[in-house]
Amino acid sequence: MLGDNLYLVLLIAGVGILALVVNYVVTTREQESEARRERLDWLQTQAEHTLNALAVLKETGCRQDIVDKLNQHAMALIEEISLLAPDSELMTQVSDLKETSDRTRPDKTRLNSDRAVKRAQIYINFAEKLLIQMAKAGKMTGQLARTYQEELYWLNVSLVADAHRHQATRLLEMGDKHTALTHLKHAKAVLVRATAPQRQKKPKLDEIQASIDGIQPRRNYGAGALAESLDDYLNEQP
Structure with missing residues (x-):
């Protein structure tokens, strides 16, 4: 039992x-x-x-x-x-x-709409953050990641400025100078506000300014009294 x-x-x-x-x-x-x-x-x-x-x-x-x-x-x-x-x-x-x-x-011609530009900006920002994460994981140096980050920032700025220029070109072909001029001024403002070296911004700024002047020539106000005084002073120097 x-x-x-x-x-x-x-x-x-x-x-x-x-x-x-x-x-x-x-x-x-x-x-x-x-x-x-x-x-x-x-x-x-x-x-x-x-x-x-x-x-x-x-x-x-x-x-x-x-x-x-x-x-x-x-x-x-x-x-x-x-x-x-x-x-x-x-x-x-x-x-x-x-x-x-x-x-x-x-092929930048594919970025010819606000939606396409915004989509591109989203993925450029993603790439920028991903590179920083990769640096933290030891897949590249921090200095290299910062250099890449600066490159992507400028790419983002250029993307927006170029999109405005493309719109301006298209509008000029349609005869809409006023709206084209607005887009060119927006492109210029984007570049002016960008925190990038002036030498990097200058070529694009010069091109945009030339396009603006082609639509709306600059007014010539004359040298002015101060400029004339400076010219006289400089001419008197040995």
Whole structure:
């Protein structure tokens, strides 16, 4: 009788331990599956944003070394997706997006609408933040990241100024000089306000000013009394 009870106790204990082991295995697998799903969601978002940013940078003629650095990051994301979900629909979608990005060539004429310009600005800003994150992760030096950040800032400024110039050209062809002049002045203001070296801004500013003068020639108010006095003074010097 005592042996039977002991056997029953051991059997119950064994079943309990087995249940705990099964529950642990199931719970662990569920946690791993959830972690894998969350990681894939993050990888999908990062890969799509990075590849779209690469396409925009190529369209706008960004420096090749910046494009190469971001392309390396995109490839690392795609490789991880291929390990976690090699035959998934996600892998197919990301591969297609990568091919589209690889085929993209410089073409600023595609940025001919406010929507296109805003979209480009969003992805340039994303690229700028991503480079800083990459520097923090040790994938490049902080100094290089800051240099790239300055390049992308200027690219963003140039993008807006060039979009206004493009609009002005189109409006001039339609005979709308007044609105064209407004766009050119907006382009000039964008460049003037930009926190970039004057030597970097000057070529574009000169081109825009020439276009403005072509529509609205500058008024000649004369040298003025002060200028005449300075001229007389300088002429008297030996």
